Amino acid sequence: MDGEVIEERELLSDRIHNALTDAITSGSLAAGTALDEQELASRFGASRTPVREALRQLAFNGLVELRPRRGAVVTRMTPERIADMFETTAEIEAMCTRLATYRMTLLERSRLIDLHESSAAIVEAGDVDAYDAFNRAFHETLYQATHNAFMAEQALGIRWRLSAFRRTQLRHGERIRFSRDEHGAILAAMAQGDGESAARHMRAHMLNAASALGRYIAEQTDG
Numbered sequence: 001m002d003g004e005v006i007e008e009r010e011l012l013s014d015r016i017h018n019a020l021t022d023a024i025t026s027g028s029l030a031a032g033t034a035l036d037e038q039e040l041a042s043r044f045g046a047s048r049t050p051v052r053e054a055l056r057q058l059a060f061n062g063l064v065e066l067r068p069r070r071g072a073v074v075t076r077m078t079p080e081r082i083a084d085m086f087e088t089t090a091e092i093e094a095m096c097t098r099l100a101t102y103r104m105t106l107l108e109r110s111r112l113i114d115l116h117e118s119s120a121a122i123v124e125a126g127d128v129d130a131y132d133a134f135n136r137a138f139h140e141t142l143y144q145a146t147h148n149a150f151m152a153e154q155a156l157g158i159r160w161r162l163s164a165f166r167r168t169q170l171r172h173g174e175r176i177r178f179s180r181d182e183h184g185a186i187l188a189a190m191a192q193g194d195g196e197s198a199a200r201h202m203r204a205h206m207l208n209a210a211s212a213l214g215r216y217i218a219e220q221t222d223g
Contacts, residue, residue, distance in 0.1 A: 013050035016040065017057050018129070018167070024063045024074055025168040027217060031076035035064060061164045079214065082165060086210035089158045093139065093206055094199040096155050097186060100145035101195035108145040109190075115141065116183055123180050131176045132167045138183060169213035182208065 020040075023029040040051045055072045058064040064072045100108075115138050122130045139159065143152040159166070170176050182205040189198035 012044070012046050013053040013057075016044050016046065016051055017054040019044070020054060020058060021061070021063065021164040022168060022171075024058070025077075025164060025213075025217065029074050031074050033074040034070070035072040035074065037071065058164070061161060063164055079217075082213065083210060085158075085162055085165070086206060086213075089155075089162055090203045090206035090210075092151075092155050092158055093142075094203040096143050096146050096151060097190070097202040098195040098199040099148060099151070100142050101190045101193065101198045103147045104145035104190075108141065111141050112138065112145070112187060112190075116180070116187055119180050119183070123177050126176070128167075128170050128176060131170055131179070135166070135170070135179065136163075165213055166209060169209045169216060172212040172216035175209075175212045178208065178212075179205070 020029070020035070029035075035055065037048045037051050037055070040046075040054075041048045044051070055064060055066065059066045059072070062077070063075055065075050066072055104112075115134060119131065119134045119138075122134055136159075140156065143155045146152055170179065182201065186198055186201045186205065189195075189201055
């Protein structure tokens with residue numbers, strides 16, 4: 001029973017985190033906005049515990065700042081800061097892809113292919129949340145396929161810092177469809193044993209994500 005309560009609380013925390021992520025990255029919640037735990041708990045029909053957990057995760061993502069006695073405040077994220085973050089992760093992911101091309105096992109290759117094929121139905125359904133979960137699994141499988149524990153650890157750490165923005169960029173236009181096509185190009189290069197080409201495709205994939213995020217934010221702001 002306790003396990004069910006904890007799981008329900010975690011799911012609610014994720015829902016609150018995702019809703020606030022979308023509001024912050026789209027500009028609906030402006031920089032400097034105070035986030036009151038009790039008000040959020042009432043809005044989401046939750047206790048303060050999952051709200052507090054969601055705010056801690058947002059602070060880790062760099063979207064809010066937790067201030068003593070003042071609570072959580074939405075952080076100011078400049079386009080330049082976001083571009084720097086995506087440029088960094090693009091290089092890390094390109095290195096992971098290059099290494100994975102040469103080091104991955106047959107089981108890891110099959111896992112990536114199976115993941116990619118399963119994403120077709122998600123794209124057709126236009127389910128951004130499901131694609132976000134798939135996308136996370138796809139990239140994390142690549143990290144593990146490097147067989148370099150330190151590199152995988154660094155890539156995962158940066159991914160979690162950027163997870164809010166990586167999720168939001170999927171909402172722009174046909175981004176999830178383009179993202180899947182880009183995954184296909186990465187896998188094709190890897191199947192040919194061309195690590196350099198696979199790395200270039202991954203770098204472009206990440207920079208395309210950054211561009212999609214920029215366009216999404218601009219559209220929300222203009223609206």
